[in-house]
Amino acid sequence: MTTHPFKVSIALFGATGDLSRRKLLPSIFHLFQEGSLKDDFALIAVGRRDITDDDFREIARNAISENGKLETLEGLDLFLTHVHYVRLSITESDTYSSLKNKFEDIERTLDTGGNRLFYLAMPPQYFTDITDNLRISGITETKGSKKLIIEKPFGKDYDSAYKLNEEISKSFQEHEIYRIDHYLGKEMVQNIEVIRFSNSLFEPLWNNHYISNVQITSSESLGVLDRAEYYERSGAVRDMFQNHMLQVVSLLGMEPPVSLNSNDIREEKIKVLKSLRKVEAEDVRKYFVRGQYDEGTADGEYVKSYREEENVSESSNTPTFIAARLFIDNFRWAGVPFYVRTGKRMKNKETKIVVEFKEVPMNLYYQNESDDRLAKNLLVIRIQPNESITLHLNVKDYAGEQDTKEIKLSYSVDPTDLARTVDAYENLIFDCLDGDATNFTHYEELMNAWSFVDPVNAVWENDPASFPNYRSGSNGPVKSSLLLSKDGFKWWDV
Template sequence: MKQVKKYPAAITIFGAKGDLTKRKLIPALYNLFIDNHLPTAFNIICVDFLEVNQDEFRQDMLSGVNEFSRNGAAEIEKWNEFAARLFYLQGDFLKNETYGNLNEKIKSFEKEAGQTISRVFYFAVAPRFIETISDALYQHNLCNKENLDRIVVEKPFGTDLETAKKLNRFLGKRFSEKQIYRIDHYLGKEAVQNIMAFRFANYVFEPLWNKKYIDHIQISVSEQVGVGKRGGYYDSSGALRDMIQNHLLQLLCIVGMECPGAYKSEQIRDAKTKVMKSVRPYTNAEVFKNVVRGQYTAGMINDDLRPAYRQEEHVSSSSLTETFVAAKLFIDNKRWEGVPFFLRTGKSMPAQSSVVVVQFKDSPHKIFRDDIVPNRLIISIQPELEISLLFESKVPGLQMKLKPVEMDFTYKESYTETIPEAYEALLLDVLHGDATLFMRADQIEAAWKVVMPILDAWKKYPQKDLNMYKAGSCGPDAAQKLLKPYAKEWFELPFSKTVKALPDLKSVQ
């Protein structure tokens, strides 16, 4: 973890009674506190419209820490010390009175601290409140110190390119770009951050990281859950907006970026944005050849009967919203020319997993008859944090017989330190003013430019090629066909420990 800044911090969370605050933000801040990563002086002010007294709110947040913190139940003495700096402010986001009361509380803390403070405003709210809260902060001069005050905006950031541009312009008139932290929790995950270290600190891999040696790359995020209670939001969003436009395209940027000149925020964000802008756009016809969409029907997962998407709560019975997307994308630059990047995400899949698979090209000279499996690098983000390299090895014995084996690096076996949650890393970066893991305005817009041709094609032909797949399956058959001739099937993480059961990703002739 980074060194703690010396200035005090006033942290305001809008959306105090939401799941994000209880499950993620307060547990993350509490863990930062007990590990001595927060400033010596800090206040956390949580704002929402419900009438709740301080003791009830603090007890509710304690139950969240006890249930969701990576460190387990809170120590009462430590929690009491933390809770003494945790406050609930009842207020309507739409009323000026709320921001006047908030201003008084922050100024009171600043007076108590006896010096200038850093102010962080976290928008753990529905997207419709982002502009309202932003304008109120601007009008009340609550977030006007460019080098100390910041806002944190959760996804979704816009619903398409035009709304994203509009929101960027709106925020840009009220805050400087360096004050705006567009958060994607995936970028805070330890294994995701390690991809850059793995690539750029190990020269054994970086010279091979190009079209000459790599056949294709798979980036797959599978969710075992369905839409649950998010049907109202999800039915107007879908998997492309919910997962591809942010999480998976961010992973693509990290895997595909050029080495920045230095480990500095803007140089890293420049390199990521350059990759995004190099992704090949598709015509309508190309969309249906290179992108597969699907929707889950009723099925079984772990002996549990799951309903069809159209039977989920708050979902239209005739919905055409996709719950699965598989896409073949190309990065048109010198490094990656002709190398396909396969992206896949889906709900109600057999297992929860996030994995990046780098498939190297086959051996150019085949001197062994059973040299049939190309080298493969597997970076597992979820459920286990590990990196595996698949390579051929001679089986012990008197004959020259080869067998693919795996060389593993696992966090669990290599480190005794506990792994911080993504929100811990990201919140600490916000407090330190480090925007490396956050998306800049031009990167957000570049990501929307990648997906807009797909959204436009689906809008124009709403019923064309919507493939149904059973809950508990690996998605529609069309997604497997999309991989050809590069691979026969998608890599499934549960097989990673059983080499003989590994899917054959060898190029199909």
């Protein structure tokens, strides 16, 4: 984190919402606590409720105390003196004068440099109302910088994403827009680049000559909980696959960038997304599997099916699971399948990457015992729940003569280091303040991802599935295993 505190006023729309209470307020406080934000900083909470500054400060105090993974609350009282509340109606431009006046009052008192950050922790249907009214009211006219952070989903398909961006671009330029994807703020996701580009052991092998397949799993044991109304509109494809999962694919598949500059990294990620093999409508079943959870057992307790969840249609065609067989059609990755799966109400809550290396050209061991095989060489990068890196190797089994056994060389993030690890949102808010867009989604990345996903959604939305098709507490639909088995592979449970 910086030793030079940022000078900025942050307007937080949706300040009393769940995301703000659980993640954003604790993250902003910790940035203040460790010195990235200090004297010349203000947080303006924006909401519809008729409350005072002191009322919101109490809300913020409780949110930070209950949700912040902090060793201490030292500095909280001082932080709260920098917190203000403004009531307005986000769809009515004439109410934005109160926010404009608050910015100007703060900038007369504090040396913020006129730098303004707008964080929209709001449903996307309000994005253009807010950005239009910020422009109309003159709030975006400032002597300092202006930046905008928006939460996913960034549209529901290519056309809506294009339209949304056109509207927002009336008020903010592309370099001022930060589309936040909290997955990219996770330490172990950011570690993918370090593992690849700082170890001569891996980079020469990171291609179709030595890697047989790559697997990415992000599974949740929970169901949709109270998000069913949102989930009915998005499903697993829009909620997870189009953004989080394809971002991880691009990090694993990208060429070494010229530098660690955000533009250079983004350029290589975009090349990967452009190289994804487009799937024709008639081939969707060959490359994709969808699923929806049935009743079952999770953590030893009975749980109901997705269609029985509150606010879900009894005949819902919304997938809660997706598995995909992807190919990056370029020189490095030609012929190597990238298998991706994500779903709810699965057996385990975990996010991991498994890189399976090709077998040695000739097995010198077990030549007379056809049933025995050398263990596969695997690189396992575990993102959650326990952050770790494991390399699976073969060594001599000292109990035998020429037999081998599998060993695992493993590094796990030390619990004390993990306790000091900042939240993904804190990482990303810091990056935005620092002007580093590396771990945010650029417009071109977004549009290439939608271009790839739209044909799949078009087929599925017009072809009702035989749902439900996997039990809660399982590893998903049986057909997801067939994606791999027909290529001679399997999902690794490691």
